[in-house]
Amino acid sequence: MSFTLATWNINSVRLREGLVARLMTEEAPDVLCLQECKSPVEKIPLEQFHALGYRHMVARGQKGYNGVAIFSKMAIEEVDAQDFASLGHARHIAGRLENGVTVHNFYVPAGGDKPDREINEKFGQKLDYLSEMRDYFNASKPEKAILVGDLNIAPREDDVWDHKKLLKIVSHTPVEVEALAETQAAGDWVDVTRADVPEGKLYSWWSYRAKDWDTADKGRRLDHIWATSDIASSAHSSCVIRAVRGWEQPSDHAPVFATFDL
DNA sequence: ATGGCTGCTTCGAGCAGA
Numbered sequence: 319m320s321f322t323l324a325t326w327n328i329n330s331v332r333l334r335e336g337l338v339a340r341l342m343t344e345e346a347p348d349v350l351c352l353q354e355c356k357s358p359v360e361k362i363p364l365e366q367f368h369a370l371g372y373r374h375m376v377a378r379g380q381k382g383y384n385g386v387a388i389f390s391k392m393a394i395e396e397v398d399a400q401d402f403a404s405l406g407h408a409r410h411i412a413g414r415l416e417n418g419v420t421v422h423n424f425y426v427p428a429g430g431d432k433p434d435r436e437i438n439e440k441f442g443q444k445l446d447y448l449s450e451m452r453d454y455f456n457a458s459k460p461e462k463a464i465l466v467g468d469l470n471i472a473p474r475e476d477d478v479w480d481h482k483k484l485l486k487i488v489s490h491t492p493v494e495v496e497a498l499a500e501t502q503a504a505g506d507w508v509d510v511t512r513a514d515v516p517e518g519k520l521y522s523w524w525s526y527r528a529k530d531w532d533t534a535d536k537g538r539r540l541d542h543i544w545a546t547s548d549i550a551s552s553a554h555s556s557c558v559i560r561a562v563r564g565w566e567q568p569s570d571h572a573p574v575f576a577t578f579d580l
Numbered sequence: 581a582t583g584g585c586t587g588c589t590t591c592g593a594g595c596a597g598a
Contacts, residue, residue, distance in 0.1 A: 330587060356588070382588050428598050489598055526585040
């Protein structure tokens with residue numbers, strides 16, 4: 319069987335309920351993973367999503383910040399929710415789909431402004447979060463699994479609009495890129511998006527602060543789809559739906575898609 | 581360019597995003 323999965327930092331699922339419904343209608347992924355829902359789980363609007371065929375959800379939420387949810391057309395059973403770095407944040411949820419695939423949905427901490435844990439506690443928390451992700455996958459090697467989310471790191475030179483200008487900007491510093499690589503190696507995760515789209519600039523986030531985000535195109539690829547090697551080679555049709563960044567009152571992130579033939 | 585913009589909290593300035 320084949321199924322399509324998408325990941326999208328929605329930046330408030332309640333404010334952008336209509337955009338989520340539009341993506342569900344126009345693109346209809348079988349599984350839609352959201353980050354930054356900014357809502358307690360009990361206040362996530364479900365009725366419209368349910369009517370569109372997304373009758374299953376697993377989620378973690380909190381008021382105002384963070385929050386992750388997996389909406390699915392097929393049944394999904396919650397299997398885990400970690401609080402790495404003991405931040406007390408809703409940044410991870412994992413579920414097992416009825417096809418046997420485990421889906422991890424992450425919202426990795428942004429890390430603040432200065433890439434120095436001595437003067438910026440948030441940067442230290444980001445590195446600690448990634449270390450604990452690494453340890454978690456080292457302790458229990460994932461199989462038949464997909465990891466998605468806003469990982470808040472653009473690892474490759476062609477994942478950012480200007481590699482040299484961003485080397486000291488949080489999200490593209492060498493120390494973060496190395497930490498992400500260790501986490502990836504721990505789970506034997508394949509970067510599905512880059513396996514599928516190996517060449518060229520590719521972004522999933524554009525700042526709200528640019529006058530004209532589309533023309534300036536100062537983007538970064540912060541949102542990722544990884545899979546374990548046992549299913550990664552079945553992935554195809556990877557893409558970022560850039561046009562979504564131009565929708566009315568958009569999120570600053572665009573959704574990333576992949577299709578798996580199992 | 582220590583700015584530019586946006587959302588949430590619970591009504592409005594401050595925090596967070598990255």
